[in-house]
Amino acid sequence: MKYRYLLLNKPYRVLCQFQDAQGRPTLKDYVPVPGVYAAGRLDYDSEGLVLLTNDGRLQHRLTDPRYGHPRTYWVQVEGCPTPEALAELRQGVRIQDYMTRPAVVQVLPQEPDVPPRDPPIRFRRHIPTTWLRLTLREGRNRQVRRMTAAVGYPTLRLVRVAIGELHLQDLAPGCWRELNNQERQSLLRLGNVQKL
Template sequence: MLLFNKPFGILCQFSGEEKNLSNYIDVKNFYPAGRLDKDSEGLLLLTDDGKLQHQISHPKFDKEKTYLVQVEGEVTNQAIIQLCQGITLKDGLTKPAKAKIVKQPDWLWDRNPPIRKRKNIPTSWIELKITEGKNRQVRRMSAAVGFPTLRLIRTQIGAWKLGDIQLGQYQYG
């Protein structure tokens, strides 16, 4: 198993014209277990075991994923309650999430390019844990409760944690 700290703007594939995993990972026969959008950052697991890849990425296994989400505005307790109850999206009701308001982590790296900043609109942070993996689910959930996602960082998948893996680096785990 490889644990990779994926930078913003990198595609979760090994080929193509855009910046992708081949710019960072030189180990053969390892493939992503699940996906992380190009505009998301953080933990991506790669494996050479097809059965394990299926267990990590298939929704029926309910593998919990943890995200740090920077949102536009001051998150309210009501929004947190809604996230914990499940959100109705175009493709149906999400499973209840575990959500809480957190402070910006002190270990956080600078994003390149930086997120947009608005003088009169503050930002805040949420820790969100989900077991599904609907397309752009975290972003759609935060927007549905009135707080659009500005930055999304996955920190954990099941027992695998990002830990102190530096941005653009990987380690065996």
């Protein structure tokens, strides 16, 4: 079997699956490649990098929390996080019945170059927003949103920009491409899978 490894820039309000009984947009609307599946998920209201593959072993390694591969996000939050709030994110945050792993987080000095979202985020004249760069080594359901809310700064927009050494770069929303050989090797090392 020829293994395929694709990167997609998932648009806002697209399900990270190939079918939906309610008729919402899915990956099938953007990736016409049979037999590939998402290695990890992004929420319906999140955007950015999704890896798709037909390599089941790699897919399992990338989605199993035991292996803790890094995923990096640009996160627009409401307000200006205090040093204490950032320290909490860096130490791990209690969400419901579990403690998250520590995150690597920094405030971005300026708004990242992301395409406008349709519809745009809500704008509040007297409440500023801040962009963070946040890297996690776990991926629980809606984790980034729950973490920022837990420290008092709700997420307004969430864009995954990297999975390990794979980066979104200039891939436009809704577009996809095959990994090049260097990216494939990096991905296989990340998943600790010996192929090629």
